[in-house]
Amino acid sequence: MGADVFEITVNFVKMVAIFLLMVQIVPLLVWVERRGSAYIQNRFGPNRVGPLGLTQLLADAVKFLTKEDFVPGRGYPFIYYAAPIVAMIPAALALNAIPLSSPVHVEAFEMLGQTWGPYVFLAQGYEFGIGVVFVLGVSSLAAYALLLAGYGSNNKYSMYGALRASAQTISYELAMGLSIVGVILLFNTFNFTEMIAQQAGPLVFSLFGHKVEALSFLPNWGIFYQPLGAIILFAAMFAEANRLPFDLPEAEGELVAGYHTEYSGFKFNMFFIGEYGHMFVASLLMVIFYFGGYTLPGVNPETVGKWFADFSPTKASLLTALVLHGVLMAKVVFFLWIFIWVRWTLPRFRYDQLMDLGWRTMLPWALANTILTAIFILIARHPWGS
Amino acid sequence: MLWEAIGFYSLAFFLIFFAYKTITAINPIHSALYLVLTMIGLAAVFYDLGAHFIAGVQLIVYAGAVMVLFVMVLMLFDLRAELRAFSRGLFSGMLKIISAGLLAGIFFAGSDSSIAILDTPAAAPSADVSRQLGILLYTKYLYAFEALGVLLLVVAVGVVAVSRIKGGTHARH
Numbered sequence A: 001m002g003a004d005v006f007e008i009t010v011n012f013v014k015m016v017a018i019f020l021l022m023v024q025i026v027p028l029l030v031w032v033e034r035r036g037s038a039y040i041q042n043r044f045g046p047n048r049v050g051p052l053g054l055t056q057l058l059a060d061a062v063k064f065l066t067k068e069d070f071v072p073g074r075g076y077p078f079i080y081y082a083a084p085i086v087a088m089i090p091a092a093l094a095l096n097a098i099p100l101s102s103p104v105h106v107e108a109f110e111m112l113g114q115t116w117g118p119y120v121f122l123a124q125g126y127e128f129g130i131g132v133v134f135v136l137g138v139s140s141l142a143a144y145a146l147l148l149a150g151y152g153s154n155n156k157y158s159m160y161g162a163l164r165a166s167a168q169t170i171s172y173e174l175a176m177g178l179s180i181v182g183v184i185l186l187f188n189t190f191n192f193t194e195m196i197a198q199q200a201g202p203l204v205f206s207l208f209g210h211k212v213e214a215l216s217f218l219p220n221w222g223i224f225y226q227p228l229g230a231i232i233l234f235a236a237m238f239a240e241a242n243r244l245p246f247d248l249p250e251a252e253g254e255l256v257a258g259y260h261t262e263y264s265g266f267k268f269n270m271f272f273i274g275e276y277g278h279m280f281v282a283s284l285l286m287v288i289f290y291f292g293g294y295t296l297p298g299v300n301p302e303t304v305g306k307w308f309a310d311f312s313p314t315k316a317s318l319l320t321a322l323v324l325h326g327v328l329m330a331k332v333v334f335f336l337w338i339f340i341w342v343r344w345t346l347p348r349f350r351y352d353q354l355m356d357l358g359w360r361t362m363l364p365w366a367l368a369n370t371i372l373t374a375i376f377i378l379i380a381r382h383p384w385g386s
Numbered sequence B: 001m002l003w004e005a006i007g008f009y010s011l012a013f014f015l016i017f018f019a020y021k022t023i024t025a026i027n028p029i030h031s032a033l034y035l036v037l038t039m040i041g042l043a044a045v046f047y048d049l050g051a052h053f054i055a056g057v058q059l060i061v062y063a064g065a066v067m068v069l070f071v072m073v074l075m076l077f078d079l080r081a082e083l084r085a086f087s088r089g090l091f092s093g094m095l096k097i098i099s100a101g102l103l104a105g106i107f108f109a110g111s112d113s114s115i116a117i118l119d120t121p122a123a124a125p126s127a128d129v130s131r132q133l134g135i136l137l138y139t140k141y142l143y144a145f146e147a148l149g150v151l152l153l154v155v156a157v158g159v160v161a162v163s164r165i166k167g168g169t170h171a172r173h
Helices: A005-040 A056-066 A077-096 A131-153 A156-187 A192-199 A227-240 A265-290 A301-307 A313-343 A351-381 B002-024 B028-048 B052-076 B080-087 B090-112 B126-138 B142-165
Strands: A104-106 A109-111 A114-116 A119-121 A205-207 A210-212
Touching (some): A005 A056, A005 A077, A005 A119, A056 A265, A077 A131, A077 A265, A104 A313, A131 B052, A156 B052, A227 A265, A227 A351, A265 A313, B002 B028, B126 B142
Antiparallel strands (some): A109 A114, A205 A210
C-alpha cells in the first residue's frame, strides 16, 4: 500500500485511474468499431450526431442508462445480477497488474510544513511479484461471467451460449498458457518490467557464447525469438475475448444473442466493457511480450531521460513516463485495430472447426514451441550445462 | 502482526463459510459455484502466507480450469438420480460419519498451531521461490512428479476409451 498518507493516496488514485482508463476506452473503441466496420464494408457508419459521429456515444450512454431494467421471471436473480459485475472484474484486475510506463521517481519535497520522503511509483496498480502468472490466473476466471449469465437467465439460448463459452475458453487457455511459457523461458523472469528492459537495444543473438550482430539494425524484440508463440498467443486471445471469428457463445444466427440474450441496458454494457477490457489486456500482453513494450529503437527510459535533463529530476521522470506511455499506447492501439479489422474480415468458425483448431492445431504447435525453445535455450545460452 | 492476523482470519472465515455452503447447498450448481469461491479464497490465503507462485497456479488450474469444467458438466447433465443416491442410504451415511471424523481431527490439529501459521520465513524474491520449486520437482521429488504424470496420462486415455464405448460424435461404428 505505501509508507505514508501521500503514497497510499497516490497508489489508490492510480488503481482507480487505470480502471477508468479501461472503462473510458470502451466508447472510443465502439466508435472505432462502428466507423471501421463501415469503412471496411464501404458504408458511412454513424456520422450524423456531432463531428464524425462522435457524440453518438453520449446518446448511446443515455439510452443504456434509461432502458427498462428487465429480469427474467424464472431465472436466479442473484446470479443474474452478479454476472455483469463478474464480467468486469477479471479484465480490471489483470490490467492493474501490467506496467503502463516506466516507474516515476519522486524526489523528497516540502508540503504542508512536512518533508515527504523520496518515492518510486510504478506505473501500474500493484506489483505482485508473479506478474505473468497473476495476469493469466485472473483472466482465466473470465469464463465464469458467461457461465453465470447463461445459468442465471434460465433460458435455453443463454445456456447454450454459456456452455459453448466455457468449452471454448478451456480449450484455448491451454494453447495460450503454453505459448506464454516460451516467453517466460526466453526472458527468464515473470516480471513485465524486466521483460521490457531486456527488449531495449539492438537485436543480438547469442549462440554458443558468440554474438551474432548481423541483424543489429532491428530492435531486440521478442517477436524475432518467438514468432510462432506470438501467432498462437494472438489467435488464442481472440478466443479468450470471445471476438469474431471465435464468438460462438453469442452467435446471433443460431442463439439469438447467446449468454446475454436476457440482458439489456447497462447490464449488457458491462459485458461489453469486459470484452473490450480483455482486448485491451490482450493487446498489452502482445506488445509487452513480443513488441518491446514501451521501448522503441533509441527510445527507452535512459535515452528519454536525457531529453529532459534540463528539468528537475522529478519532472524529468514524470515526463519520461508520459512519453513512454504514449509509445506503449500507440502500439496497443495498433493491436486493438487488428482486433477490429479481423472481426469485420473473417467469418465465424463452425463449432467443430473451432475445437479442431484449438486441440489439434494450436495445442501441438504450442507444445512444440515450448519444447524447442527450452532445448534451444539450454544449448545456446548454457552450452553443455555451463 | 495484528493487521496480518486480522487479514488472515477474515480470509479464513470467508473460506470456511464458502466451504460450508458448498456442502449444504441443495442445488448442485450453486454448490459448485461456492466451491469456485472457496478455490479463489484458497489462492488468496496462499498469497497471504507468502506462497505467491502457488497462489497463481491455484488460480489458473483450480479456479480457472478445473472448476469451469465442473460447472459446465453439472449444467450439461440431469443429476436427480445421483442426488438421491448421495442423500440417503448406508453408503452416504458412512461417508458423512467419516468426513465428520476427519473434520474433527483437522480442527484439533489446527487449533494447536492457530497463530504460529502466520510466522512465515523471511520472504525470498518470488522468482527465486519458483526456481527452487522447479529444481526440487526435478531433483528430489522427480519420481513422485513423473508418477503423477503417468497417472494423469492413464486417466486421460481411460476417459477417451470410456467415452468412445458410450457413443458420441467420435464413436466407433
